[in-house]
Amino acid sequence: MGKQGFPAGVASDAANPTKSPKLRHPEIRPNFPDPYNRKIGHNRHDRSITPIMEPSASRSLLNSCLWGLLGLGGWLSVGHVHAQPPIPTLFPEQTVVEARPAEELPTEALGSPEHPRSVYWKAADQPLLLSLDEAIRIALANDDVIRILAGNTAIASGRTIYDPAIANTTIDVQNARFDPTLGISNNWNRNEGGQGFFDPLNPGQAVIVGSGTGNYDFRTGIDKVNALGGTASLAVGTSPIWFRNAYVPLNNVSQPAAELSYRQPLLQGAGTAANLAPIVIARIGTERSFYQLKDTVQEQVRSVVDGYWNLVVARVDVWVRRRQVEQAEEALRVGEARFRGNINDIAQVAQARSALANFRAALVTAEANVIQREAALRNLLGLPPSDGTELIPVTDPRRDRYVSDWNALCDLAAEYRPDLIDLELALQADQQSLIITSNNAQPRVDALALYRWKGLYGVQPDGSFLDTSLNEFNDWTLGINLSMPLGLRQTRAQMRSTELTIARDQANLRQGRHAAVHQLATTTRLVDQAYEQFLAYTEARKAARVNLQYQTALFENGRTIYLNVLQAITDWGNTISSEANSLTLYNTQLATLERQTGTILETHGVYFYEEQFGSRGPRGRFTSDRCYPLSLRPDYSNQRYPTSERPSDESFELEKPKSPVDRDPLPELPYRDVDSEGPDGGPDPQRPSLPEGTAPDFPTLSPGVEGGTGLPPLPPIPGTQSRRGRLDDNPFAGARQTQQSTGLIIPEGNNRLQSPRSAQQGMVQPAGYESRPPQPTAKLPEDPRGAAAIRAPLSTGTTRDTGKPRKTSGWKRLFGG
Numbered sequence: 001m002g003k004q005g006f007p008a009g010v011a012s013d014a015a016n017p018t019k020s021p022k023l024r025h026p027e028i029r030p031n032f033p034d035p036y037n038r039k040i041g042h043n044r045h046d047r048s049i050t051p052i053m054e055p056s057a058s059r060s061l062l063n064s065c066l067w068g069l070l071g072l073g074g075w076l077s078v079g080h081v082h083a084q085p086p087i088p089t090l091f092p093e094q095t096v097v098e099a100r101p102a103e104e105l106p107t108e109a110l111g112s113p114e115h116p117r118s119v120y121w122k123a124a125d126q127p128l129l130l131s132l133d134e135a136i137r138i139a140l141a142n143d144d145v146i147r148i149l150a151g152n153t154a155i156a157s158g159r160t161i162y163d164p165a166i167a168n169t170t171i172d173v174q175n176a177r178f179d180p181t182l183g184i185s186n187n188w189n190r191n192e193g194g195q196g197f198f199d200p201l202n203p204g205q206a207v208i209v210g211s212g213t214g215n216y217d218f219r220t221g222i223d224k225v226n227a228l229g230g231t232a233s234l235a236v237g238t239s240p241i242w243f244r245n246a247y248v249p250l251n252n253v254s255q256p257a258a259e260l261s262y263r264q265p266l267l268q269g270a271g272t273a274a275n276l277a278p279i280v281i282a283r284i285g286t287e288r289s290f291y292q293l294k295d296t297v298q299e300q301v302r303s304v305v306d307g308y309w310n311l312v313v314a315r316v317d318v319w320v321r322r323r324q325v326e327q328a329e330e331a332l333r334v335g336e337a338r339f340r341g342n343i344n345d346i347a348q349v350a351q352a353r354s355a356l357a358n359f360r361a362a363l364v365t366a367e368a369n370v371i372q373r374e375a376a377l378r379n380l381l382g383l384p385p386s387d388g389t390e391l392i393p394v395t396d397p398r399r400d401r402y403v404s405d406w407n408a409l410c411d412l413a414a415e416y417r418p419d420l421i422d423l424e425l426a427l428q429a430d431q432q433s434l435i436i437t438s439n440n441a442q443p444r445v446d447a448l449a450l451y452r453w454k455g456l457y458g459v460q461p462d463g464s465f466l467d468t469s470l471n472e473f474n475d476w477t478l479g480i481n482l483s484m485p486l487g488l489r490q491t492r493a494q495m496r497s498t499e500l501t502i503a504r505d506q507a508n509l510r511q512g513r514h515a516a517v518h519q520l521a522t523t524t525r526l527v528d529q530a531y532e533q534f535l536a537y538t539e540a541r542k543a544a545r546v547n548l549q550y551q552t553a554l555f556e557n558g559r560t561i562y563l564n565v566l567q568a569i570t571d572w573g574n575t576i577s578s579e580a581n582s583l584t585l586y587n588t589q590l591a592t593l594e595r596q597t598g599t600i601l602e603t604h605g606v607y608f609y610e611e612q613f614g615s616r617g618p619r620g621r622f623t624s625d626r627c628y629p630l631s632l633r634p635d636y637s638n639q640r641y642p643t644s645e646r647p648s649d650e651s652f653e654l655e656k657p658k659s660p661v662d663r664d665p666l667p668e669l670p671y672r673d674v675d676s677e678g679p680d681g682g683p684d685p686q687r688p689s690l691p692e693g694t695a696p697d698f699p700t701l702s703p704g705v706e707g708g709t710g711l712p713p714l715p716p717i718p719g720t721q722s723r724r725g726r727l728d729d730n731p732f733a734g735a736r737q738t739q740q741s742t743g744l745i746i747p748e749g750n751n752r753l754q755s756p757r758s759a760q761q762g763m764v765q766p767a768g769y770e771s772r773p774p775q776p777t778a779k780l781p782e783d784p785r786g787a788a789a790i791r792a793p794l795s796t797g798t799t800r801d802t803g804k805p806r807k808t809s810g811w812k813r814l815f816g817g
Helices: 008-015 055-081 132-141 163-178 272-340 346-381 406-416 418-440 489-556 562-597 731-742 756-760
Strands: 126-130 145-150 153-160 181-198 206-225 231-238 241-244 251-254 257-265 389-393 444-454 457-459 465-467 473-483 606-615 626-636 671-673 745-747
Touching: 132 272, 132 346, 132 626, 145 272, 145 346, 153 272, 153 346, 163 206, 163 272, 163 626, 272 346, 272 389, 272 418, 272 489, 272 562, 272 606, 272 626, 346 389, 346 562, 406 418, 406 489, 406 562, 418 489, 489 562
Parallel strands: 126 389
Antiparallel strands: 145 153, 181 206, 206 231, 206 241, 231 257, 241 251, 251 457, 257 444, 444 473, 457 465, 606 626, 671 745
């Protein structure tokens, strides 16, 4: 290839277009007058010499021009290698994947400047009191894209407020078929041709004489399709023709005409039903888009109600877990104090610490759940993840019982459910499609009628004008035209497919109604179940609270094990959470029932209004803009739920159980160390005794430190080095030995260390405690390991070592009974 993409063989010729081609001998042509003053290789008044190119030279010049055009196109097409061409014409084959870097693409900032809250990042956010009505209003105001709740987050439903407006434009698209069509055509044509003749002056030579014609074709008309499928046309036009180098009677002759025609289909394309069916389908499509949007907005309102009550129950759960941590901390303090006083063994302290750690872990989970529920509600409302505020629900849940009317619910669902309406509209659209396909399955038979008025005018050889009237010459046409494919296989297959589609949609409609009834039944059962569970959990909460008070008092007095206290704390917290969960679930199921009947928007006062925007229409830019629907926005102006000034979680009976710190202080009582006494009642030489009337020092739980648990280190595990020295390999026996061999310090008259026997002796008992007579005890056998190994308090049953009946009370040694 030569420079600039030219072939090497023609590069020099193309680069030097002024180079003269080879010439033949000059030719003398006769001089005769030309009526159109056209020069045909000679001068009009004298003989002239016109150079005539040789055929080879003309072909060379033509080839050079073609190669030059190809080279120019190649330069424009490959010019993008070095620089972007101004006007690309030929594009190369795309053999690589080209992608712009992300830095070159347009971007937009995401999110808010506030760091989102978490269990670690606890920002001091300002409380924002949010009612349920206000939450629904915020969600509807920010729902250009409809969002719904999916688990612990919100997702886009795929529906937007613009969908009905977009579907509405298809109606005008189908209506445009019946708009009048104006057509105007203007064509100027010029045809030239040459012909060889013998030279009259030199018969051995020939001359080339050219002739030509020119015409102007003008036509304007208007066509209109009617609802019957017929097309009416009205058109006028003219086509003047002039001749060159021709002697004709009329030159610049023209034949103006006006015609009126009408074409009417008789089978295929005939009838108003088949011609208006596309418009009906478009209108049905707009209705379907509206009810699909309404169905999604209904789910959005239900999601807001669900997310709102989920946040309420999560806040209640956090309150419960915090109280459980407080109860576990108090129980651990008591257990450690009793262990330091040699009353309990190390196993109960370890169990208390384990329970406290589990309760703290549950508190972290509950706090994280609150943050996640609030984040889901924020996402659903269209708010940023964090904006310096904390959403505080202030709407109290409904507590009265809902009594359903089954027949009324079914009637409401059959009339107002958007999904059922959508299925019915889809069936109606299929029936309209069947009308179209059935009509297309017929042969094409058209009746045609045409009438034309014509005239004639032109210029005579003497230059005068000659014309006739427009009604001088008339044409008319009548006919019937038939066109059909043999067999009509395609159209009949389409009709059969539409019939099967109708059968399928009828089955889907029946299934939709069937599923709607079952959904109503399920939701009705869940409403009743949630309310009954709320009543049951309310009673369970009251009973669990009383049980927690009794178990705590018994544990403080040493009359029960910590496992019972742990179970009481867990049951009390679970019943409060379950009560709140059942009540909020009851309110959520009420909203779900409204959703299943299709009336949740009406009951919440939500309606749709149409936004308008100005658009330049067919009238052009010199008139005012017309208004067309832009979107279908939902609006909420009803106040349905009562609000209060306190958080919604405080509407539950969240009463904190009294801890021993909250109770009245006990009077100081004298103490005596019974385990320091020997067999004869004197001091035990193997154990130092405390001074008369002094109590052991029970330190309280040490405060937490940064990064720690806030718990003091555990004492040595039984079976290892302890305060009494090396124990045997049995940790349980070692624990009993540690407890019993160190002795017990018993306060005289202390109402926190009570037993049935002490109650009989006049000691104060906790409120609600019923005393019982002392149980018979069994004689303990001798143990080779020593009496200390079996001196621990035993419960009713048999011992694991001897198989003998266990003592029914652990207070025998304590009170010397």
